[in-house]
Amino acid sequence: MSLPHAILTALLEKPSSGLELTRRFDRSIGYFWSATHQQIYRELGRLEGDGLIRTLPSEKPARGRRKEYEVLPAGREELARWAAEPQAPRTVRDPLLLRLRAAAVVGGVGLEDELRRHLELHRAQLAEYDAIERRDFPPAPDRPREDRLRHIVLRAGIELETFWTTWLTGALDELAGAPDQAGTAP
Amino acid sequence: MSLPHAILTALLEKPSSGLELTRRFDRSIGYFWSATHQQIYRELGRLEGDGLIRTLPSEKPARGRRKEYEVLPAGREELARWAAEPQAPRTVRDPLLLRLRAAAVVGGVGLEDELRRHLELHRAQLAEYDAIERRDFPPAPDRPREDRLRHIVLRAGIELETFWTTWLTGALDELAGAPDQAGTAP
DNA sequence: AGATCCATGTAACAGGTTACATGATTTA
DNA sequence: TAAATCATGTAACCTGTTACATGGATCT
Structure with missing residues (x-):
């Protein structure tokens, strides 16, 4: 709600x-x-x-x-x-993670391309957030509480996109050494 | 779907x-x-x-x-x-971020307690993932592709929970210096 | 007069949530 | 034999998605 x-x-x-x-x-x-x-x-x-x-x-x-x-x-x-009101943290529900797990079972052809594509999208989003931060929140001491809250929310966006880019980069590195063998599962 | x-x-x-x-x-x-x-x-x-x-x-x-x-x-x-199949990355939709933004407008009483509560939950989840990683993916060279994929997915969980804990810690620090003034907005 | 926006809607459906119902199996 | 537990389901409702409909304003 x-x-x-x-x-x-x-x-x-x-x-x-x-x-x-x-x-x-x-x-x-x-x-x-x-x-x-x-x-x-x-x-x-x-x-x-x-x-x-x-x-x-x-x-x-x-x-x-x-x-x-x-x-x-x-x-x-x-x-x-x-x-x-107290609320439970949002449970993770991400199709990309599900697809990686599915690829572990049915063999993922073209998966790396998809990871690269997502990496580019997340990089672009991160650049946008960075620009907003430079524009709206330049370094300053003693901001009012409302501004601090808005900045904290923006920081979440920045750090989330940072997570995706580093994780996707690491995933591509990790997969680079393992050739695809589709359909190896029983 | x-x-x-x-x-x-x-x-x-x-x-x-x-x-x-x-x-x-x-x-x-x-x-x-x-x-x-x-x-x-x-x-x-x-x-x-x-x-x-x-x-x-x-x-x-x-x-x-x-x-x-x-x-x-x-x-x-x-x-x-x-x-x-190519798919768009999941758009972020997180009630906690929304609540922080709402608190910037209506003044958030008891917000810090809620952030602390979420921090504890994310710390616990992170500990659980760490234990799974130690148990199922001890350091080893040359794992089969399926295992690499499963490990990559687990890494996403670990890094996501790490993001939440560091972000929440930073948010609480940032708010510590700003006393609450509910209803300051017009 | 027609094309093109701006702006507000309707309808149908798919997916997720909550509450409840019912049958089968085990155990005190 | 009653209670607890395992197991499968029904129903109602709310949210989100997709496709389409309609009215008003502006420009050519």
Whole structure:
């Protein structure tokens, strides 16, 4: 149950229309919680129905007409409640790891190419995060707590991408010495 | 679409009943692809219907009776096809990161305790992985490719848990110098 | 008037979660 | 024989994905 809270966070940072939210979920927020416009519109409807957000009264609402939302006090309270609530860490569920394990059983042809492709993608993402860090968080003493929190989240992204690049590099090295023999399993 | 392939991999490693699979999804395979018994039984039914697996002919199948499954040639082919197929890297979707970002907006009370709790959980998981590595992959030259692949997957688990522990430690350090001021945002 | 965006939706489906139901086997 | 445990399932619901539909504004 995180999408509604992701939307509340985004709307508190800045009141927005559905399409603007969708764009923001392709960038900053989307770096750790992605969502499509269909999900977002569905959830905006629910949040409004639950009295956690409302549309800014501007023009008459109609199908093709822009609607801007803002968070109501009840929405802010719900977000604070959720953020403080104890939750279990997310269990890992990664198809790439599963595919490596499958390759150990059925023999992986073309697997190394796929690992190289992922390595390039993760390198590119890491470069993007590094640029954001240089731009938004230059070295400075005594930052306000909000900025520290945002920086900590960005650091998670940077360190995660660093993990992937070093791990993939190591995996390719390790496999370089072992020729593929497809279908050796019983 | 990974659960069926996780099950095919597990069944190729060792033919099993639904409950045995469930137990294995709480350990080894579950470390990177978790699933409940309800999901597993539903998927076993589909895989059998699609002719990718079959029940070992032993006793008459009935409601409370154990059924053991094995993979058919078509299932092995499907798994090999899927494992070789190019796929996009999994996008990050982590509630903890979202909660930190929310805390930057609504002020996080009790957040540090939650970070400490997660740190302990990740430390414990890391210790477990380290023990498995010592037991199953002691230093040795020239391992077969299958073993290398399995070791690479375990390394991913180890390095991921290492990332979480170092990142959480750093986050707690960083926050130690910034007192909480709930509700400072507009 | 038609093409092209901008913007908000609908519908159908697949996958994951939670709660509950039921039969078979072992053990106190 | 009752309880506990092993084992397989059903049902309802929620989230996420994919494909498609529709209205409004702008530009040529």
